[in-house]
Amino acid sequence: MSNHKAFIFDLDGVIVDTAKFHFLAWRKLANDLGFDFTEAQNEQLKGVSRIESLKKILKWGEMELSEEDFHRQMALKNENYLSYVDEMDKSEILPGVPKILSYLMEHKIPFALGSASKNARTILKKIDLYDKFDAIVDGTDVTKAKPDPEVFLIAAEKLNTTAQNCVVFEDSVAGVHAANIGKMKSIGIGNEKVLHEADYVFADFTEIEIEFIEKLLRNEK
Ligand code: B16
Ligand code: MG
Numbered sequence: 001m002s003n004h005k006a007f008i009f010d011l012d013g014v015i016v017d018t019a020k021f022h023f024l025a026w027r028k029l030a031n032d033l034g035f036d037f038t039e040a041q042n043e044q045l046k047g048v049s050r051i052e053s054l055k056k057i058l059k060w061g062e063m064e065l066s067e068e069d070f071h072r073q074m075a076l077k078n079e080n081y082l083s084y085v086d087e088m089d090k091s092e093i094l095p096g097v098p099k100i101l102s103y104l105m106e107h108k109i110p111f112a113l114g115s116a117s118k119n120a121r122t123i124l125k126k127i128d129l130y131d132k133f134d135a136i137v138d139g140t141d142v143t144k145a146k147p148d149p150e151v152f153l154i155a156a157e158k159l160n161t162t163a164q165n166c167v168v169f170e171d172s173v174a175g176v177h178a179a180n181i182g183k184m185k186s187i188g189i190g191n192e193k194v195l196h197e198a199d200y201v202f203a204d205f206t207e208i209e210i211e212f213i214e215k216l217l218r219n220e221k
Helices: 017-032 039-043 052-059 067-085 097-106 118-126 149-158 174-179 210-217
Strands: 006-009 111-114 133-138 168-171 185-189 200-202
Touching: 017 039, 017 052, 017 067, 039 118, 052 067, 097 111, 097 210, 111 149, 133 149, 149 168, 149 174, 168 174, 174 185, 174 210
Parallel strands: 006 111, 006 168, 111 133, 168 185, 185 200
Antiparallel strands: none
């Protein structure tokens, strides 16, 4: 195991804003079942696996489904979600992200994807970033959902470095917890009040200067 710095990026809410598509698809599912939920409730679905998301939504609607219907609804939601993903291209990459990725590539600093999504590889291909990551770990590679650190620990292993050398960018509370539990440096992307457990929080990537990345690399941050 070598001892070098590495970066791990969450996907939804960090590299792209697919949360808006998840919301539309989950909301359609709820509406079809005869209830609704708010954008504020939707915040609680960020970083949460597909199964856990549907469990939460059914609770909000005070509904129970048979196992068969549960799986059918999840498949329908995913089909609907993928119809939005299908329209994506690289213009969906969030502002400020390309600058940081270019810097890492130029300086040969390894970076991985660490996402809960089972659609992560499809999305990365749509936005032309699939070949840029040194490792990809997604919802198809893990058995335990965030806040369990499994996704990030596998990423560290694939990047051939220790957890302590990894810096994780995350937009969800569950993901920040996962990074912290995994003893990695956590950088929250989003609201400071929501992500207060992160080591640092930025509203978005346009706020992150290369100087900050260099300090992380030198262990000064
Ligand atoms: P899928 P991330 C997460 O992606 C999303 O934030 C969350 O809303 C979604 O339910 C989860 O992926 C599973 O996604 O249904 O595509 O497998 O933020 O971990 O990149
Ligand atoms: Mg996310």
